[in-house]
Amino acid sequence: MKQRRRIYEGKAKILYEGPEPGTLIQFFKDDATAFNAKKHDVIEGKGVLNNRISEHIFTRLGALGIPTHFIKRLNMREQLIREVEIIPIEVVVRNVAAGSIAKRLGLEEGTVLPRSIIEFYYKNDELDDPMVSEEHITAFGWANPQEIDDMMAMSIRINDFLSGMFIGIGIQLVDFKIEFGRLFENDTMRVVLADEISPDSCRLWDVNSQEKLDKDRFRRDLGGLVEAYTEVARRLGILNEND
Ligand code: C5P
Numbered sequence: 001m002k003q004r005r006r007i008y009e010g011k012a013k014i015l016y017e018g019p020e021p022g023t024l025i026q027f028f029k030d031d032a033t034a035f036n037a038k039k040h041d042v043i044e045g046k047g048v049l050n051n052r053i054s055e056h057i058f059t060r061l062g063a064l065g066i067p068t069h070f071i072k073r074l075n076m077r078e079q080l081i082r083e084v085e086i087i088p089i090e091v092v093v094r095n096v097a098a099g100s101i102a103k104r105l106g107l108e109e110g111t112v113l114p115r116s117i118i119e120f121y122y123k124n125d126e127l128d129d130p131m132v133s134e135e136h137i138t139a140f141g142w143a144n145p146q147e148i149d150d151m152m153a154m155s156i157r158i159n160d161f162l163s164g165m166f167i168g169i170g171i172q173l174v175d176f177k178i179e180f181g182r183l184f185e186n187d188t189m190r191v192v193l194a195d196e197i198s199p200d201s202c203r204l205w206d207v208n209s210q211e212k213l214d215k216d217r218f219r220r221d222l223g224g225l226v227e228a229y230t231e232v233a234r235r236l237g238i239l240n241e242n243d
Helices: 046-063 099-105 134-139 145-167 225-235
Strands: 006-009 013-017 023-028 031-034 039-042 070-073 078-082 085-096 112-122 171-185 188-194 202-206
Touching: 023 046, 046 070, 046 078, 046 145, 046 225, 085 145, 112 134, 112 145, 134 145, 145 171, 145 188
Parallel strands: none
Antiparallel strands: 006 013, 013 023, 023 078, 031 039, 070 078, 085 112, 085 171, 171 188, 171 202
């Protein structure tokens, strides 16, 4: 691989400097982590699948008019993206109780929520990404009220679109996490969808069997993660039958 300057290395991805100013290369690793990296493994093939699945989702969202950092996929593991200033907030959208909300509020996993719920978490590994409210976000200056509005409006549209897209292929979108960034262009700034959307960052349940097709297979030691992600990709129509 050509020597490139590494800008940032996260748990599942690396960012390298891109070919043009204002661009970066996002590399998808095979590393799987959970519980804030207390659990770690390397699952061969995961990065390739997430690259393809995230490309597909970002392309579909872009076509819908949701601004994103995505430019194009370069190869099996890399995407060309626009450089953004990441807003240090993880936005979680939930349709069905699972994971931390089930635990926190004593809800049975699988309970359909009265309506979709948006939550904010402060991106900070040392603090284990604590849940925060709009009050905290604006008081500490992590994002301003307009940016919060933009993130919420896009999150609702993304949830509506992805829920429909997945239901069409027999998958229930239980919840997902997204991140946003500030894109500076011609003296203007706008908030765009960044990072990735993949089975690493979503809960995806098969509608008929209720089988988990997401990273809970790793978190809960269920095995079969690559097979599950491959099934998601296959149903999205981005793999050939014999891939
Ligand atoms: O653990 P929790 O139930 O709060 O996760 C909600 C959703 O956000 C899940 O789909 C999970 O995969 C995703 N998530 C993530 N990265 C985090 C925390 C949660 O992708 N750091």
